Amino acid sequence: MAEKRLVNQKLLRCGYTTGTCAAAASKAAVAMLFKQESMDSVAITTPNQTDLIIDVLNPQFNDNIASCSIEKDSGDDPDITNGILVSSKVTLLPDSSEIIIEGGKGVGKVTKGGLDQPVGMSAINSVPRKMIKDSLNELAMQYNYKGGFHVLISVPKGEEIAKKTFNPELGIVGGISILGTTGIVEPMSAKALADSIKVEISVIAAESNESILIFLGNFGKKFTEEDLNLSTKPGIMCSNFIDVALDSSVEFGFKNILLVGHIGKFVKLGIGMFNTHSHNGDGRIETLLSCALEAGANIETLKEIQKCVTTNAVLDILYENDLLDKTMDVLNERIQHNIDRRVPDDINVGFICFANTGEYSGVLFESENVDGLKELWKK
Known part of the structure; x- marks a missing residue:
């Protein structure tokens, strides 16, 4: 074409x-x-x-x-x-x-x-x-x-x-x-996409912005606009390159960073995987499995989770066993820990993780500082 x-x-x-x-x-x-x-x-x-x-x-x-x-x-x-x-x-x-x-x-x-x-x-x-x-x-x-x-x-x-x-x-x-x-x-090689994310962030920084939204894909942007009723600007789409987006945002001096993404990508942050491309590994089910274990899941539930191939299937099991909220709390803590290790303390980084199917559709968990950050993107 x-x-x-x-x-x-x-x-x-x-x-x-x-x-x-x-x-x-x-x-x-x-x-x-x-x-x-x-x-x-x-x-x-x-x-x-x-x-x-x-x-x-x-x-x-x-x-x-x-x-x-x-x-x-x-x-x-x-x-x-x-x-x-x-x-x-x-x-x-x-x-x-x-x-x-x-x-x-x-x-x-x-x-x-x-x-x-x-x-x-x-x-x-x-x-x-x-x-x-x-x-x-x-x-x-x-x-x-x-x-x-x-x-x-x-x-x-x-x-x-x-x-x-x-x-x-x-x-x-x-x-x-x-x-x-x-x-x-979209014609994007890995290096080209990473470079383009960095350039896009530098352009936003040059416009004297101190705050930036980072969407983990098309669903993240749509959820921000339609469900959270927030403006999507200034913001960028980082695809799998959460590492590049976060590091570049720090490099260019942003003081406020808000990540919004679907659980399918977000869960990988729970094991510190900041490049979520499948070529780098998976770990989604294993991460949710260990979080469910910490949340109190019994052996039968854990065996069910182990058989799953998608995050949605795991969420269904957690929801049916009244473990969804507790498991998401554990995952939330792990993601916060991994982000804190990567980003300097003087930068205000928050995140919102959501699902768009099932009885649990909507926000699954969010960082404690997210309310203040959302004020920056109010329409």
């Missing part, structure tokens, strides 16, 4: 996610069914409102069934899925109003709880499913079609590629996951 980002003084090309590929292939297939003509490209808008025109490969259609493929383009920061084909086969269901989305060959199947999709479902995440449905509904309205669709997403090399991902450990078997929250792959 043509869209670029300036990263480390270089223009790097963005890519698009497997979710965008699946939605684009599905839209192209339905367009061929309605038009009864082949297509060599398809236009689609991603969740972050980026308009794309993507080449369509292997188009085939008859009166009721159409299929095609989209080649995954990861841009100038290619990942393991770069260049794979994501295919969609769409069948018209004139006697139904449903849009049924399933995974075929090369798309993983969920076998453990706590993931985006329930056990037994194909690992096609919520945002890609919505993208597919929105695209098909748009065409159905345009062509006055009142029926439903059956969508089968497949990835010919998915099973082979999945062996090199974390899917087997997560309990996703038989293929890759169809993922994406924004629809776009």
Whole structure:
């Protein structure tokens, strides 16, 4: 795709996610069914409102069934899925109003709880499913079609590629996951991203700011704005590089620092892991396990936690056993200890950790000084 980002003084090309590929292939297939003509490209808008025109490969259609493929383009920061084909086969269901989305060959199947999709479902995440449905509904309205669709997403090399991902450990078997929250792959190598975070912090410091928000991902920024009702400026997105963001904030003289993040990343701070990329290790379940032990969990509960593959699954168990608050208190203390060891005493650092699913959705824990810090970002 043509869209670029300036990263480390270089223009790097963005890519698009497997979710965008699946939605684009599905839209192209339905367009061929309605038009009864082949297509060599398809236009689609991603969740972050980026308009794309993507080449369509292997188009085939008859009166009721159409299929095609989209080649995954990861841009100038290619990942393991770069260049794979994501295919969609769409069948018209004139006697139904449903849009049924399933995974075929090369798309993983969920076998453990706590993931985006329930056990037994194909690992096609919520945002890609919505993208597919929105695209098909748009065409159905345009062509006055009142029926439903059956969508089968497949990835010919998915099973082979999945062996090199974390899917087997997560309990996703038989293929890759169809993922994406924004629809776009940002072109960021580790060094480039770290450098860009430091530059962004220096720019904020140059504007005479003494306070900075650090978001541990897109969810953190959204939670700050929508749930905490706080301004998100001055603030930066640090992704996995909490170490770079904290150290750079200290280096450039910030006096007040507030971190906001989802438990999935935040939990790693409990073992002092300030770069949370999976390449550096995991430790999420082990951290929560030891915190639960300190909070008084019995051996049966600890064994249940040990089997979990996601933080949400652990939180479910803790909530059901009335251990969530006590365990989060222990984790809170550990994170505070590790941050205090890293950041000088004269800097006011606070944090807010949240979950966005389950009965416990909302703030899980926060530092004692957080109320005063939140005043600095009141709208």
